[in-house]
Amino acid sequence: MGSTVYLETIGCQMNVADSERADVRLRAAGFDLSQSPETADVIIFNTCSVRERAANKVFTRIGEVRRQRLGREPVVGVMGCVAQLEGKTLFDNSPSVNLIVGTRATDRLPELVNRALEGERRVIDLDERADGEKWDVPATARTSKYVAFVPIIEGCNKFCTYCIVPFSRGREKSRAASDIVAEIRELRDHGYREIHLIGQNVNSYRPGTEAGLEGFKGATAFCRLLRAAAATGMERIKFTTSFPRDFHPDIVAAIDEHENLCEWVHLPVQSGSDRVLRAMRRGHTASDYMARIAAIKKARRRMAITSDIIVGFPGETEADFRETLKLVGQVGYDALFIFKYSERPGTPAARLDDDVSRSEKTARFLELEEMQQQLQQKTYESYLGRVIKVLVERTSLKSDQDMSGHSTCHKVVNFPGGSAALGEVVSVRVTEAKPNSLYGQVTQAI
Ligand code: 5AD
Numbered sequence: 001m002g003s004t005v006y007l008e009t010i011g012c013q014m015n016v017a018d019s020e021r022a023d024v025r026l027r028a029a030g031f032d033l034s035q036s037p038e039t040a041d042v043i044i045f046n047t048c049s050v051r052e053r054a055a056n057k058v059f060t061r062i063g064e065v066r067r068q069r070l071g072r073e074p075v076v077g078v079m080g081c082v083a084q085l086e087g088k089t090l091f092d093n094s095p096s097v098n099l100i101v102g103t104r105a106t107d108r109l110p111e112l113v114n115r116a117l118e119g120e121r122r123v124i125d126l127d128e129r130a131d132g133e134k135w136d137v138p139a140t141a142r143t144s145k146y147v148a149f150v151p152i153i154e155g156c157n158k159f160c161t162y163c164i165v166p167f168s169r170g171r172e173k174s175r176a177a178s179d180i181v182a183e184i185r186e187l188r189d190h191g192y193r194e195i196h197l198i199g200q201n202v203n204s205y206r207p208g209t210e211a212g213l214e215g216f217k218g219a220t221a222f223c224r225l226l227r228a229a230a231a232t233g234m235e236r237i238k239f240t241t242s243f244p245r246d247f248h249p250d251i252v253a254a255i256d257e258h259e260n261l262c263e264w265v266h267l268p269v270q271s272g273s274d275r276v277l278r279a280m281r282r283g284h285t286a287s288d289y290m291a292r293i294a295a296i297k298k299a300r301r302r303m304a305i306t307s308d309i310i311v312g313f314p315g316e317t318e319a320d321f322r323e324t325l326k327l328v329g330q331v332g333y334d335a336l337f338i339f340k341y342s343e344r345p346g347t348p349a350a351r352l353d354d355d356v357s358r359s360e361k362t363a364r365f366l367e368l369e370e371m372q373q374q375l376q377q378k379t380y381e382s383y384l385g386r387v388i389k390v391l392v393e394r395t396s397l398k399s400d401q402d403m404s405g406h407s408t409c410h411k412v413v414n415f416p417g418g419s420a421a422l423g424e425v426v427s428v429r430v431t432e433a434k435p436n437s438l439y440g441q442v443t444q445a446i
């Protein structure tokens, strides 16, 4: 029997996708994946460092898991952003760690795990992904049977001053369009109903060649990729995250042309104040951003728009924060992810004085959250009586009489039903608007 590996993911969709790839590579090399950290031979944490709290979580988890252990000491590995950034200092600071796998070394994981199992005390690989290395995860090896994440670009060249990602994930590297399209086709053939094209900035997609995009029109490579993805006939295609400066209106045109490109755009603004945006080095002003929003709102289809906001960036005044409230009020987001600024060592903003007090950050967070809740309630209520298409993904977390899934506009929708509908797309008439989800009745299975 092969050794058993327990793999735990902390962090974003890119980490989830990396874990999936790690899972596949490990199984292919003869390892058994285990759900129990108590007995596994190898324990790997796939880590996130975008905010301090996430970065610290891995240390808490290592302690917790080691206390629960039955039997001998496992190999303890750290992969992902914390591994990439901390490098070998992790060995010194966490003596139980004996395997460190950087963000571009996922595909080399089996060989690294084997070295650790053979007794090598400190195994570390922080190297780049080799050219020509495949990113594919076969349809048969994925965690969900209906929804798949497909990375199209990894890394980031933007260097927003608060952000650790350009350091933890390195420079942007786009995947060949022909590989992406082939993967989508394979997923479609295996019955997948929805894919998410993912990347730190999907719309900065810039492959070395146009192979796979021949014959598709579009103002940018990403627009051509969207049309090529739509042409595969995959039922639902979502994409995230978009970067405002590179958000070409042709993306909206592509969504208008193709029913299977979903009507949802995640376009983080981070702040509504030009002064703060400049200090964040986002490369856009509030009015540049609002011009993108106007283009999205002019679409034939009614688009859902979501965003990320950081409150309490160094130097953010009460007046700056009011600008953020104003912008949020103008856009009317379908959902908003609000973060308190968290200083990340090594980023340019870490050299600034983190001068917005903790209580002020909390006050701004709560005020913005309250405002968003009120606006969101109105948006959600506007769906009452409408029929929307929902991919049935699981039993509801709150009631086992209900099923749960997402709409094409990426809202969580619950409705009474049984597990027979799993993996199906159903039409749901919305009867209730909850704070973060919709409730309704199935009108027909399609
Ligand atoms: N502090 C707080 N939030 C951050 N984000 C990124 N870096 C930081 C930081 N240092 C947020 C941004 C980004 C989201 C993924 O995380 O809003 O869009």
Ligand code: SF4
Pocket (backbone or CB within 6 Å): 156, 157, 158, 159, 160, 163, 164, 165, 166, 200, 201, 243
């Ligand atoms: Fe970070 Fe900015 Fe890159 Fe997003 S675009 S990953 S916020 S540096």
